[in-house]
Each structure stands twice: as C-alpha cells, then as structure tokens.
Amino acid sequence: MNPEPTASLPTADADWWRNAVFYQIYIRSFADGNGDGVGDLAGIRSRLPYLADLGVDALWITPFYPSPMADHGYDVADPRDVEPVFGDLAEFDALLADAHALGIRVTVDLVPNHSSHDHEWFQAALTAAPGSPERARYLFRDGRGADGSEPPNNWPSVFGGPAWTRVPDGQWYLHLFAPEQPDLDFANPEVVADLEETMRFWLDRGVDGFRIDVAHGMAKPEGLPDMVPLDDTGLLADHMPGDNRFDSEGVHALHRRIRSVVDEYPGRMAVGEVWLRDDQRLARYLRADELQLAFNFKLVTAEWSAEELRTAVEDSLATVAGSPAPACWVLSNHDVSRHVTRYGGGELGTRRARAAALLQLALPGAVYLYNGDELGMPDVELPDEVLQDPIWERSGRTERGRDACRVPMPWSGSEPPYGFSEKPETWLPMPEGWGPLTAEAQRARDDSMLSLYRAALALRASSSALTGEDLEWLQAPDGCVAFRRPGGLVCLLNLSGALVPVPEGRVLLSSAPVDGGSLPDDAAIWLQA
Template identity: 45%
Template sequence: MPTALQTATALDADWWRQAAVYQIYPRSFADANGDGIGDLKGVTSRVPYLKALGIDAVWLSPFYPSALADGGYDVDDYRDVDPKIGTLEDFDEMTAALHQAGIKVIVDIVPNHSSDRHTWFLEAVAAGRGSAARERFHFREGRGAQGELPPTDWTASFGGPRWTRVADGQWYLNTFTPEQPDWNWDHPEVREDFLRTLRFWSDRGVDGFRVDVANLLVKDLPEQLPSKDELAQLDRTSGTHPLMDRDEVHEIYREWRKVFNEYDPPRFAVAEAWVETAERRAKYASPEGLGQAFSFDLLVADFEAGQFRSIIEQNLEQVRATGSTSTWVFSNHDVTRHATRYGLPPLAGRTVKQGVEWVKAGGPGAALDRQGGLRRARAATLLMLALPGSAYLYQGEELGLHEVAQIPAESRQDPSFFRGAEWDGLGRDGCRVPLPWTPQGSSFGFGAGGAHLPQPDWFAEYAASTQEEAAGSTLNLYRQALALRHELQGAEELEWQDTGNDQVLAFTRPGGWLSVTNFGNAPVQLPDGELLLASQPVHGRTLPAHTTAWLRA
C-alpha cells in the first residue's frame, strides 16, 4: 500500500485536475506604485483578496519585457520581468506570498513568436541574407521584379500582411503583428532555449504554464507556397495543414513533458489550442504532452440548455478517452465578458471575438440587457463550478463586470482595433480595463493615480469593497461557490437527472450534491434537498428563471 507521503505527493501532482484557476492580466489588476499600470507588487498586495475568493491557482498573462504591441504577447526576453511592472525579486516575493496562501502559480509562455526587439531577432536583421541567425525565424525573398511583394498574399490574424519586409529586402513571417516575428521551431537552438525558459521559471517556483497558441508553432513552408484562397481550402483536421495544428508539434511538447517531469511534483501545462475537433484538441492534453488543453466550447455557446448539455457530455466523453480533465471557461483576456454576451442577442453562429456583438447589435445601449446578462452569467458560472474538471475564471468576472465598449479610439491599445481585423470588431481592450477595487478614487482603487485604459463611471457600483459588504453580490456568490466546491468535490464524474423539462438541466455529483439550472423564462419547482446556494434569491421551493441552485440530498 502507498505511504501517507506517497499519497500526499500524488494528490499534489494532480492539483490541477479540479482546480479553480483565476487569470490575472497584470497590467490591469492592481497598481502599487501609482503609474497607471498594474504591477507584480500590486498582485502581492491583493493576495488576501485572492485567498478569500477561494481559488486554487492564479494564471498570470505575460509580464515580460515588451513594447506592448500586443498586450505583452510580444516578448523581448522570456526570462525577465518588464521594468514597468516589476523585477525578478518582485516576482519571487509575489510567488512566495501566493504559495503561503495556498495558491499555485501559472505563467503564460508565448512560444509561437517573439517580439521584434528580442536579441535573436535584432541579430537576425543585422546579420543579413543567408545568415545562421535568420534561420531561427522564417525569412523569405519577396515576389515581383524587385522582391517588392510579400512571399504570399496571406493576411495576419490582426489584419494586414502576414509578412514584413526588412531593410535588405527580405521578408519575415508574422502570424499576428509585424512586431511579432514567428519562431522557426525546426531550429534546434529555438527548441533548446525554450527548454531553458521552462526550467528558469520552474526553478523559481512556478507550478505550471499556460501555452499561448500552442497549435501554431510548427510550419511547413516549401519553396512554392499556397495562396490565401488555396490555404483556406486545405484540411485542418488531418495534422497536415502548413500553418497550424501539425502533428509534429507534439514532438515539441513531449520534450517539454520531460522537463516538467524533472520536478516533484511535475510541472503542469494547459494548451490554448483553437483546433477544429475535440480529437485534435485531445492530442495537446496527452499525459505525454502538455497534459491539459482549453475547451472553449461553452465560451462559444448561447445560454441554452440543449447546447450546454451537449457540450458537457462531449467534453466529459473526450477526457475519459484521454485521461486528462475537462476545462471550463466563459471569459478571458481575448473575448467579450460573458455577462455582456448573455445580455445581447444569441450568437447564432456569430463569432464571440471582442466587440462584434456590439457592432452587429447596434452598439451599447438598448441592445444590451445588462441585468439579464449578469443574471444568466451568474447562473452559468454556478453550473460550471459544479462540473467535474478545472474552472478558469477571468479577473473581474467575480465582480459581475460587463464589457467596457465606449473607449475613445485614442485610448485604445489592441492592435486588432487599429489594423482593421474584421473578426475583432472593437478590439479586446474592453475586457482589459483595470479593475475597480473601491467606488471612489482617481482609478476606483486600482492605484493612486489614473489607469492605462479609461474606466467608466458605472464601475463604482461594481467595486470589490462595495460588494464585500453586500450579501447577494456577485463577489460573495463566487466566494460561497468556491468554498462549497472545495467541500463537495469528489470523483470526476456526474450523473444527469431527468427533470421532465427541456429548459432545466440537473445533475448529481458524488456525495449527493445536486446542481439544477433553469434556462427557461418561467420558474420551476425545485427537487427535494437542502438548498446550499443559488445564483438568485430562492423563495420556498421555486427556482426562478435563469437561475442555478445547488442542493444536498
């Protein structure tokens, strides 16, 4: 039989399987020095808040040196901290404080591209054609009589050409912005340097990594490249597409897994991989690879019972096949906050990328049912927190924040706004506005000065300090739900209950824990059991519309 120490070690190694993970966008979380930009000392100052919230881990979006061409995802140096938000000593202090509070630390790693200020890219530009330094990236000659045209007509994800020309006439590949040159992952030095980065942060006490666009690293760029139209016709489900989700990428992650397993407990990783099928996503969640991959399925669903049940069943079936665990997420730094999504007309196949809902629904105002959106968001989140698997929460959703749509063009920062990316509408700044901690102050308690993105006046009513004192606030709902979740967690399974109503979903978890969600517009009768928590006030045994309740049999 295993010893108590062996059992404890095994449990610690599996901490991520049913963890509640809170994403921090550092520049917008808390500003300790009053310069308008959130920093690591600001995170440290809010550790008591995070502990009281009841999360198991924080995931920090990039805090590395960066020109902020893409919100920090243009990385100058993978093994340092941006001076505007702190130092390595600040990072160590923050990590120690989080660990002392029982909170794990996950950091973002950005392996598809660097920034154009990275030492190796500067070396490549200076070294010229045919140099070894350029082989770490994807440099090509242009088309046209003088090479004045890019190698292909491909469009970058944030709009504009997917190739950028340097002074000597060659072009380099940039999937996102010109400031983000793509790495060449066929190059052994690139692979080795990222292994060094993984060890660097793991040695500093990091418990895991969130891997940005994990499906894009490996590319097949033959002499004759397909056109944009030809590219659009290529199969994305076979692992052979030239630019994404190639089977060879998993060789990289098997190397990473060997590094993760050098530590006790092994380091954890979750892939951001927007791929075409659950089967393709499962490859990233392999125990021999990263171990977990985000499911964005609920994030792209309407608030509708049939969609939710189908997605939950498909995801649980998939994790049973892989041995991984489900990931549930409604909001993050790239998409419209779900309190707002649920207050707008149904997606009906439209994208959830930032701002598109505002544009197609006629902008903010009458199109947005602010109260209804928050009501549905609270119900959806309480359902999600009852599911087996890990829950990923985004800063501010515990306050019930809506998207901030009315940001002047001169104050916006997201490249997708400026580069005319059709799929991004107004850009992603609306979910990255600094948090309101108090109802007063120049930045609602974010810092002693202003905020790097303008905060709306309505933030005052959502401030954390105000909600702490209000029994029915969204903040207190999250705190109660996360505390109960720890008490009630059991085996990673659920059993659906027949409700006799296609607008009501109910399931039990081990130990007699029952979750019931009324997606309909009319109240329904609650089943028998002790009422533990509800997303809206419950009177008697009646469950209101758009409400989730937890009961114990």
C-alpha cells in the same frame, strides 16, 4: 545565475491541478502597486489576501517580461526577466513566496510561438544576410513574383492584413500576429533549446506551471504551403484542416519536449491555449506525454440556451474521455467579450452570469476564472482614441479589438480609479458608476456576485458532494440542464423562461432566491441529493 529555488508547495498532491480553480490575472488591469496607472507584480502581491479569501487554488499571470508592448506583453523581448513597468525579479520572487505561504500556486505565461521584434535574436537577424544562422531562428523567406515583391504565401495575420513583412534586403519574415511579433522557427534546435532554458529558469524559481500561449502554433508545415481561404482567420476562428498556420503535425513533438521538462519538476503542470473546434484534434494535445490540461472553449462560444450549453459540456467531456486529462472550463478571458456582456449585459447579463458561474463551478475538472468574473464585470465601451489593441489599427479600424474586456478591476470607492491605482488616469479608462461593482461594496452584500463566488468556491473545496470526475445527466423540464456528480451534487440550470420546481434535496447554493420551491428563469441551484 538563477537564485536558489523559491520554496514551492508540497508535492504530495502531484495532480493538484486536476480540479483546481485557477484565477487569471491580466497584469496590467488587476492592481497597481506603484501608482503609475498600470497593474504590476507589487499590486498582485498586495491583493493576495483577497485571492486567498476568494478561495482560488492557483494564479495564472499574463506576461510580465520585458516588452515594447505592441501586444501588451505577448511580444516578449526577454523571456527570462521582468519588464520594469511591472517590477523586477526580486518582486516576482517575493510574490511567489507570499502566494505559496497562503497556499496559492502560481503559473505564468509561456509565449513560444514568437518573440518581440526587439528581441536580440531578431535584431541580429535584421542585420544578418539571407541564409545566415541568425535568420534561421525565424521564418525568413524570399518573396514570390518576378521581383520577389509578393509575400511567400497567402497566410493572413490573426490581427488582420498579411502574415508577412518585407525587410530592406527584399526577404520577408512570417508573423502570425503583429509585425512586431516575428514567428520563431521550431525546426531549429537552438530555438527549442532556448525555450527549454526559459522553462527551467522559471521552474527553478519555484513557479508551479505554465499557460502556453498559442499552443497549437509553433510548428509550421514543410514548405509553408498556401492555406485554404477562410471567412474568419482570427485566433478564435475554427482552424479547420487547410488552415496551415495552426495545428501542424509537428507541434506534438514540441509538446512532448515541453512535457519532458515539466516532468523534471514534480507537481508542476502546463495548460495549452488551443483554439480548435474539432474535439478529436484537440484531444491529441492531451495524450499522456503532452499537455496536462488544454482550455476547451466550448462554453465560451456557446449561446445562452440549454441545448448549446449542454452540448458544450458533452463535447468537452468527450474530448478528455480517452485521455489522462480532466476537462478545463472557461467562461471569459482577456481575448473574448466578458460573459456578462455576451449574455445580454445589464441586469439580464448579470443574472445569467450568476447562473453560469454555478454551472461552471459544478462541473468536474479544472476551472479558470478571469479577474473580474467574481465581480460580474462587463465589457466597457471605450472611445476610439484610447484603444490600444493592435487589432484596431491592423484591421483598418474596423475591429475594435479586445480592450473592452481588459479595463482595470474596481476595488473600492465610488469614483474612478476605484482603488485600482493612486493615479486617476489608468492605462485604460474606468467608467463612472462602478461604485456598486467594487470588491469592497460587494464584500458587504450577501447577495452580491462576489459573495456567490466565495460561497461556491468554499463548497467546491469542502463539500464531498462536488467530488468525482464524472457526471450523470438527469431528466429536466424543457429548457433546463440538470446533472448529478458522483458525490451527490445536483446542479439544475433553468433557461426555460418560466419557474421550474426545485428537485428534492438540501439546497446548498442558488444564484437567485428560491421562493415557494421554484427556481426562477436564468438561474441555477446546487442541491445535495
């Protein structure tokens, strides 16, 4: 039985998500409430005042469901419960109520493409016969070759190796990710109905929406034909036509089903993780009866140059121009190198990340921050023996995976674990030398990354200058990007390699000191025109 619905926020602003600042919490790495070295729901709950003070509008919490943790929660054994490592349903309900009391909405991960191999359905499928109803929930197929010893097609796993694993009776099952993550067959009505039941379970508890994992997956083409061989077959690759694993036409019917459930609950939303470089194909997920938002990863993949950053913004705005959706801006998440590191690391990367923050937060639409963005966290070089991402083993230890961007948050103190946990040994080790990076240390400095984010989010929430869903490009010196929002905000980003004059207007915020009316290189400024 579901509990009585948790009190949700007023729905008068049903489109609250259109310009919201979401804060992604990678649950293992945000805050540890029970002292076992792993982040959890109690830890998040204890840090809600910090998040309210930061000024975010909503949270996205990565999977906290029962899981054997082959892919740290994205292998879900039961999508309608809580993994004991992270707490229980009562703790989730308390977190939700406390967040809502602070005016913060809560969205959770929905992982529809696959289940854990520990899910009761898959365990039943392994003991059932080929052709059985139990196997029909997944994608079991006979192999190729005279004895069926070759995989049914040539699809590779995103994590390396083939996307097929053979079971003792000779059949194979599909897993676009790890073997512990068998793909579900969404041509089966029972699978679709189960997803809808999961959505209603969390919506009835009061969650404000979902982030849909691998939202361009789920549907598979009839007959599972071979795909065009690609140089890069990972999740972040360009899934062009011919990559039959993703963006199959049938996925849109599934998103219409998802949207119909979301629409039963006023003021709720869904955002899709859709790794597609083709703007026109991405736009199809944003039709009026599909997703309200889709991540556009153009800023994530853009190099640090004025030309690439402007093109990323133009492409992202063009994607949503013919849809009801606003743009959705991302600089980092749990799957990619943190942008401080991507932009050069050290002082250089930090300076550029400060400028990028003002670019991202000045743009019209929704924004997703990744926990630690506001502290300027870099990637961490980890020793081989502590790596846990399945990519490391699946690639034959040739690709280090995503652990470097998942190291726990530093909260206070001068030594590991920096207030993240009472336990000195955290699930991924924290480095020495992070004392100045902690939230406590940065809170005390007006020139810190945290203070910059707090100021930018306060302005974004209160200033009429940052209103309107359009922008106008302005003439700017070579190597610079400049635009004006309808409300009057002017954002200038300087990547020219030299000082540039600050335009006329009242300075609202800058990522670096503005001396003598000039903006330094690798800096950004907000002005009221």
